[in-house]
Amino acid sequence: MTHRGRFAPSPTGRLHLGNVRSALLGWLWARAAGGEFWLRIEDLDPDRSKPEFTDGIFEDLEWLGLTWDGPVWKQSERSQLYADALKTLAAKGLAYQCWCSRAEVARAASAPHVGEDGPVYPGTCRNGATPKPGRAPSWRFVTNPEVTRFHDALCGEVSQDVSRDVGDFVIQRIDGVASYQLAVVVDDALAGITHVLRGEDLLNSTPRQLLLQRALGHSQPEYAHVPLMLGADGKRLAKRDGPSTVAGLRELGWAPERVIGELAGSCGLNDGSPIRAAELVPGFSLSQVRR
Numbered sequence: 001m002t003h004r005g006r007f008a009p010s011p012t013g014r015l016h017l018g019n020v021r022s023a024l025l026g027w028l029w030a031r032a033a034g035g036e037f038w039l040r041i042e043d044l045d046p047d048r049s050k051p052e053f054t055d056g057i058f059e060d061l062e063w064l065g066l067t068w069d070g071p072v073w074k075q076s077e078r079s080q081l082y083a084d085a086l087k088t089l090a091a092k093g094l095a096y097q098c099w100c101s102r103a104e105v106a107r108a109a110s111a112p113h114v115g116e117d118g119p120v121y122p123g124t125c126r127n128g129a130t131p132k133p134g135r136a137p138s139w140r141f142v143t144n145p146e147v148t149r150f151h152d153a154l155c156g157e158v159s160q161d162v163s164r165d166v167g168d169f170v171i172q173r174i175d176g177v178a179s180y181q182l183a184v185v186v187d188d189a190l191a192g193i194t195h196v197l198r199g200e201d202l203l204n205s206t207p208r209q210l211l212l213q214r215a216l217g218h219s220q221p222e223y224a225h226v227p228l229m230l231g232a233d234g235k236r237l238a239k240r241d242g243p244s245t246v247a248g249l250r251e252l253g254w255a256p257e258r259v260i261g262e263l264a265g266s267c268g269l270n271d272g273s274p275i276r277a278a279e280l281v282p283g284f285s286l287s288q289v290r291r
Contacts, residue, residue, distance in 0.1 A: 003035025011053035018229035082178035121167030153224035189218035
């Protein structure tokens with residue numbers, strides 16, 4: 001099987017070093033295996049996604065020497081595919097309309113506890129609910145008590161009971177837009193993605209995506225979740241942090257080799273000396289990556 005990885009940024013700001021480190025490691029993983037590396041633009045947030053930020057993603061990756069293969073998919077152009085997946089799940093009895101607001105979920109007396117993503121949904125609408133005038137429904141995926149397990153190439157064995165820790169999760173928002181969880185599963189499957197490397201902040205999402213993959217009959221990629229990059233204040237980098245963005249460093253006079261060298265050094269691939277991305281490909285292995 002051909003190794004096919006991907007980088008899937010959201011065009012809501014300029015790429016920061018944490019984004020690019022994930023891109024670099026995913027690119028090295030694919031290139032060292034003689035495989036492909038695809039680029040996808042996850043622009044499902046219409047209020048924050050901007051064309052200029054998409055252009056910036058292309059510019060930054062090209063400047064750093066991180067080339068990609070295949071077509072560049074934009075999620076905003078793929079809504080019908082997500083709608084078709086939702087219909088499939090609904091026909092299997094695995095998706096239902098939910099009329100609850102976030103506030104109602106938060107104050108539901110039957111909510112078992114608060115999970116990593118907020119209050120666990122108590123299943124209020126699972127067995128049917130009366131539509132509420134003036135309010136559009138979301139759609140939720142049916143979860144059942146079971147422990148979902150997978151092996152992560154960097155984090156090791158990971159397990160989660162989604163029903164207990166998250167509950168029936170949203171797969172289409174009230175505005176009719178597919179959720180991240182559903183869109184990423186559909187796109188990875190249709191693109192034939194075999195290896196997914198991304199930030200550790202998405203580790204908790206993976207069990208939900210495994211459940212959706214199984215329900216839709218898709219294969220499971222191999223996963224690797226890398227630690228987040230932190231700033232001097234100990235907080236994770238954000239796209240608003242100008243000096244921590246690729247564009248900001250370029251404006252300060254940094255060369256692409258210096259950026260790549262710093263990123264490689266931060267995860268143990270070299271001593272931080274300037275280097276081209278292509279020079280890191282020979283002999284690269286995820287086992288080199290320092291956690």
